[in-house]
Amino acid sequence: MDSQTKAVESTKKYLTTAASIVASAMLARTIVNEYLPKELRTIIFSAFHHRFDWFSTEHTIVIKEAEDLTSNELYDASSTYLQTRISSNIRRLRASKNKEKKSVILSLDDGEELIDDFQGVKYKWQLKIPKENHGRNNVGNPRWDFSSNREVRWFKVTFHKKYKDVTVDSYLPHILEMAKEIKAADRRLKLYMNQNESWMPIDLQHPATFETLAMEEDLKKTVLEDLTRFIQRKEYYKKIGKAWKRGYLLFGPPGTGKSTLIGAMANYLKFDIYDLNLREVRMNSGLNRLLVGMKNKSMLVIEDIDCSIDFKNRNNDKKNESNNSRNDEISLSGLLNFIDGLWSTSGEERIIVFTTNYKEKLDPALLRPGRMDMHINMGYCGPNSFRILVSNYHAIDEHSMFEEIEGLLKEVEATPAEVAEQLMRSDDVDVALEGLIQFLHGKRDEDQGNEGNGEDDKDEKLVLVEKEERLESSVEDQ
Ligand SMILES: Nc1ncnc2c1ncn2[C@@H]1O[C@H](COP(=O)(O)OP(=O)(O)OP(=O)(O)O)[C@@H](O)[C@H]1O
Numbered sequence: 001m002d003s004q005t006k007a008v009e010s011t012k013k014y015l016t017t018a019a020s021i022v023a024s025a026m027l028a029r030t031i032v033n034e035y036l037p038k039e040l041r042t043i044i045f046s047a048f049h050h051r052f053d054w055f056s057t058e059h060t061i062v063i064k065e066a067e068d069l070t071s072n073e074l075y076d077a078s079s080t081y082l083q084t085r086i087s088s089n090i091r092r093l094r095a096s097k098n099k100e101k102k103s104v105i106l107s108l109d110d111g112e113e114l115i116d117d118f119q120g121v122k123y124k125w126q127l128k129i130p131k132e133n134h135g136r137n138n139v140g141n142p143r144w145d146f147s148s149n150r151e152v153r154w155f156k157v158t159f160h161k162k163y164k165d166v167t168v169d170s171y172l173p174h175i176l177e178m179a180k181e182i183k184a185a186d187r188r189l190k191l192y193m194n195q196n197e198s199w200m201p202i203d204l205q206h207p208a209t210f211e212t213l214a215m216e217e218d219l220k221k222t223v224l225e226d227l228t229r230f231i232q233r234k235e236y237y238k239k240i241g242k243a244w245k246r247g248y249l250l251f252g253p254p255g256t257g258k259s260t261l262i263g264a265m266a267n268y269l270k271f272d273i274y275d276l277n278l279r280e281v282r283m284n285s286g287l288n289r290l291l292v293g294m295k296n297k298s299m300l301v302i303e304d305i306d307c308s309i310d311f312k313n314r315n316n317d318k319k320n321e322s323n324n325s326r327n328d329e330i331s332l333s334g335l336l337n338f339i340d341g342l343w344s345t346s347g348e349e350r351i352i353v354f355t356t357n358y359k360e361k362l363d364p365a366l367l368r369p370g371r372m373d374m375h376i377n378m379g380y381c382g383p384n385s386f387r388i389l390v391s392n393y394h395a396i397d398e399h400s401m402f403e404e405i406e407g408l409l410k411e412v413e414a415t416p417a418e419v420a421e422q423l424m425r426s427d428d429v430d431v432a433l434e435g436l437i438q439f440l441h442g443k444r445d446e447d448q449g450n451e452g453n454g455e456d457d458k459d460e461k462l463v464l465v466e467k468e469e470r471l472e473s474s475v476e477d478q
């Protein structure tokens, strides 16, 4: 064989090998595309590294900070999850602290490796932080995030290729789930208020808890059980095809603890509060925007619903339209429709709370069964509530003056706020209780002076509960 034939032969051999490498690469790519579930494919960047060695036993997944201008949930989750996996053998870490967090956070630094173990599988994690690249034209740069105007960070996770299914089906979902739990346990609650049709958040620092809330025992128990049941019923709501939401109407005179109960509910559920001031919203479209902008696990609160806006009665909407130049103006029907319609298709775990001092003034459409699941009467201070208040303010559960006070509270309509105010007047419990007795005597005399001026709902210390039981049995019947 002369040297020319030899060269031809070796070129042929080389080309055949190259062709088979390309063919295997294409086949492998097809397999990856087939096996990766669609949902995960959309949130992870599963393209293999440029110089990936198809014959190695390693498999790599890249998780970018942002994909197509939207932030990547899996990146955030991985970042949160890995912070709990930091071990002492990592040489270089980053440390940070922000207002949201209670303590210093340690996380991976650029290029450092972290080994995680999941169900016996070893995963090697690396964070890649791009170098600053000033002034470059980044059109077409796959790692450029135009919303933050910087190149995105990414995690590279490497593992044995035989665990690809375990990784996609179990490990990555596990990370998403764990991150959710870590964030829920760690986060500070927010109070959002609407301004110019958008939500302005501040830290919610409401100290109220169900323990310190003065409320009749049975009623408190009913509300607590209802909330607990609600958050455990994701599957139930899915099954009946209803929005996963629950509505509470709190009514009672000023100072009976409606806002306090809202704080206690938020703290108990760890839900953010969206305090909607309807006076700030003029159009249905603005309301729509606000409602869509609410996060899951949150409470929509509309206080003083009777006077916060001059609602037109649902049935009168048509008639009223002629008086209004804009038929996009907010109406009660708009509010109810948005809440019912919008949330049945989007979002989960929402609580709606309306408060009013005058239940009888409300539009009947709002009181209809199914609108507000529970009507809670925040009544005047009874003996039970008094015991809770006195234990809050003076840490005692017995006193010789209790009997007289409890007797008076059965006769006199005093709000928990009034009783609390008397109890706070002195650090000396005897003085405070004496003051409360004087106050209650004064009120009783006043009431006797006004006697015969109409009855109200003093005895209505019961909850009107539109229970789900009926719905439940109808589901089971099917
Ligand atoms: N049920 C209660 N338990 C404990 N504290 C209460 C209760 N009710 C009132 N208070 C005390 O009185 C203050 C005022 O109560 P709160 O604002 O909850 O009343 P409200 O029913 O929301 O009144 P309004 O109708 O005026 O909004 C609270 O800050 C709290 O200190």
Ligand SMILES: [Mg+2]
Pocket (backbone or CB within 6 Å): 258, 259, 260, 303
């Ligand atoms: Mg209030």
